[in-house]
Amino acid sequence: MKKILACFILGLALTACDNSGPLGDGNNVDSAASSDDVAALSGFGDAWRAAYEVGDFAALENLYEPDAWLMPSEKAAQKGRDDIIDYFRKSRVPGAKASIVFENESRIIDGDFAFETAHWWLEFPREGQAPILSSGRSLLIFKRGSDGGWRIWRDIDNHTPDVTFESKPDVN
Numbered sequence: 001m002k003k004i005l006a007c008f009i010l011g012l013a014l015t016a017c018d019n020s021g022p023l024g025d026g027n028n029v030d031s032a033a034s035s036d037d038v039a040a041l042s043g044f045g046d047a048w049r050a051a052y053e054v055g056d057f058a059a060l061e062n063l064y065e066p067d068a069w070l071m072p073s074e075k076a077a078q079k080g081r082d083d084i085i086d087y088f089r090k091s092r093v094p095g096a097k098a099s100i101v102f103e104n105e106s107r108i109i110d111g112d113f114a115f116e117t118a119h120w121w122l123e124f125p126r127e128g129q130a131p132i133l134s135s136g137r138s139l140l141i142f143k144r145g146s147d148g149g150w151r152i153w154r155d156i157d158n159h160t161p162d163v164t165f166e167s168k169p170d171v172n
Contacts, residue, residue, distance in 0.1 A: 040150050041114055041142060045102035048152075052100055055092050061085050064152045065143050071156040073136060099123045101168055105137075112144040113153075120157065121168040133165045 044063070051059035061081055064070075070078040070087060078087045092098065105117040117139050124132040136159040143153035 037109055037114070037150070041107060041109065041116070042104075044142070044150065045104065045118065049100050049102060052088070053098050055098075057085050057089055060088060062151075064155075065145065068152055069154050071154070073157045073159050097125060099125075102138075103169060114142040114150065116140045116142070119163045119167075121163075121165055123165075134159070135163050135165045135168065136160050137163055 048063055064081045064084055066081050068081055068084060070084045078084045101121045103119040105119060108115045117137060120136060120138055122134045126132065136157055138155065138157045140152055141154040142150045145151055
């Protein structure tokens with residue numbers, strides 16, 4: 001695990017030094033990573049978003065490892081898939097439609113772990129009130145399960161001044 005963490009930190013440092021953009025080209029993949037791994041992780045944000053936006057908690061549950069942690073900004077850590085799904089259930093108003101957009105910044109795949117940073121923008125419409133608008137950056141650590149599938153193992157979000165709701169990309 002120390003090797004993986006050291007590789008992750010080194011990878012972030014190297015991508016931050018790349019002149020092609022703020023974090024390089026957004027994808028840093030070791031030579032052992034298969035195209036299937038890259039494709040599965042590339043589609044992960046869309047799968048998470050689709051489940052979250054409609055409140056499909058069974059689908060969300062399948063995206064997390066049993067021993068996953070969710071560390072939402074300004075909230076207590078949720079440890080374990082059951083607590084994470086309970087947190088999502090309680091944070092949603094029944095029938096409310098949420099909208100979330102992800103924009104990948106960087107991805108590193110190293111064996112059975114993958115590390116990703118992303119920008120996110122969240123909008124919760126509320127009847128008779130202004131919508132809740134939130135934005136920030138997340139760090140996701142994915143772990144390959146015993147079945148070979150990728151799932152979220154650690155998920156931390158924060159609010160950051162360089163990712164504002166006004167900077168949300170137009171997604172149609």
